[in-house]
Amino acid sequence: MKIEVRQVSHPEATKGFDTAALRRHFLIESLFQPDEIALTYSHIDRLVVGGAMPVSKALELTAPKPIGTTSFMARRELGVVNIGGAGRVWADGGVHDLDAHEALYVAMGAGEVRFESVDVASPAKFYLISAPAHARHKTVKISRAMANVRELGSPAQANERTIYQMIHPDVCASCQLVLGMTVLKPNNMWNTMPCHTHDRRSEAYLYFDLRADARVIHLMGEPQETRHLVVANEQAILSPGWSIHSGVGTSNYAFIWAMAGDNQDFDDMDMVPMEALR
Ligand SMILES: O=C(O)C(=O)C[C@H](O)C(=O)CO
Ligand SMILES: [Zn+2]
Numbered sequence: 001m002k003i004e005v006r007q008v009s010h011p012e013a014t015k016g017f018d019t020a021a022l023r024r025h026f027l028i029e030s031l032f033q034p035d036e037i038a039l040t041y042s043h044i045d046r047l048v049v050g051g052a053m054p055v056s057k058a059l060e061l062t063a064p065k066p067i068g069t070t071s072f073m074a075r076r077e078l079g080v081v082n083i084g085g086a087g088r089v090w091a092d093g094g095v096h097d098l099d100a101h102e103a104l105y106v107a108m109g110a111g112e113v114r115f116e117s118v119d120v121a122s123p124a125k126f127y128l129i130s131a132p133a134h135a136r137h138k139t140v141k142i143s144r145a146m147a148n149v150r151e152l153g154s155p156a157q158a159n160e161r162t163i164y165q166m167i168h169p170d171v172c173a174s175c176q177l178v179l180g181m182t183v184l185k186p187n188n189m190w191n192t193m194p195c196h197t198h199d200r201r202s203e204a205y206l207y208f209d210l211r212a213d214a215r216v217i218h219l220m221g222e223p224q225e226t227r228h229l230v231v232a233n234e235q236a237i238l239s240p241g242w243s244i245h246s247g248v249g250t251s252n253y254a255f256i257w258a259m260a261g262d263n264q265d266f267d268d269m270d271m272v273p274m275e276a277l278r
Helices: 019-026
Strands: 002-006 036-042 048-053 076-082 087-091 094-098 103-106 114-117 126-132 140-142 148-152 161-167 178-184 201-208 216-222 225-231 235-239 246-249 254-261
Touching: 019 225, 019 235, 036 235, 076 087, 076 161, 076 178, 087 103, 094 103, 094 140, 103 161, 126 201, 126 254, 201 216, 216 235, 225 235
Parallel strands: 002 036
Antiparallel strands: 036 048, 048 126, 076 103, 076 126, 087 094, 087 114, 103 140, 148 161, 161 178, 178 254, 201 235, 201 254, 216 225, 216 246
16 A cells, blocks of 8 residues: 655745646656556645555555554544446445446444455556545435436536535434545536635545546636646645635546535535636
């Protein structure tokens, strides 16, 4: 298992970052490595973001030093979304089969967590996102059918998309984590525009189902001081509370968003008027 620690960047420092520094601080380029769990520990809301890609063996989620407890789940909750072939997750004493686009909420105190692919020829790719937790809820599998569905956007704004809220107070209880998947309708390229910030919560995006030769131009930064990251398929971005998080693809794509912080209110956003963006 690998883990990289990223410190918090102040918005005033971020203004002076060149492309390489912006990418080093805010972009996670390689989450899915065969037979590896690759994690990034970010000090924004102590989010742990990563991927587990079991191929020839099962992979166990252990607790390296930055986690600070004897087991990973001792004082944390975990969201898992499979974006690959069929897979299985052992957690909380049970086995949970996860097909593509299915999610699992793993409760604090779940004990050992292990990941396995059903078919070596089509390995599972488990996206992982974890936040500190203070209470034990239920470990629950969330299919797309169980998600809270929100339709947003319009063809005229090239942003028609479906939001599947999966770890959300209307679907399952969690301490901090709120997680979902947004799927752009064909020929619609913009996500989260008009854009917003929410200083009460940090967020992470994992872009996926993007063609290998396509990119998402992800917009970040304070609304009056925007920067961009050029993002490839299966790469993730970290979005501190002060930053907008929006993107436009050169081709169709989907993404998984996840948040943690002071509240779980999806609609608690500070919308940025278009004329304020710089
Ligand atoms: O398509 C969107 O808009 C989103 O998915 C927005 C994210 O869910 C978000 O930023 C929630 O705060
Ligand atoms: Zn947001």
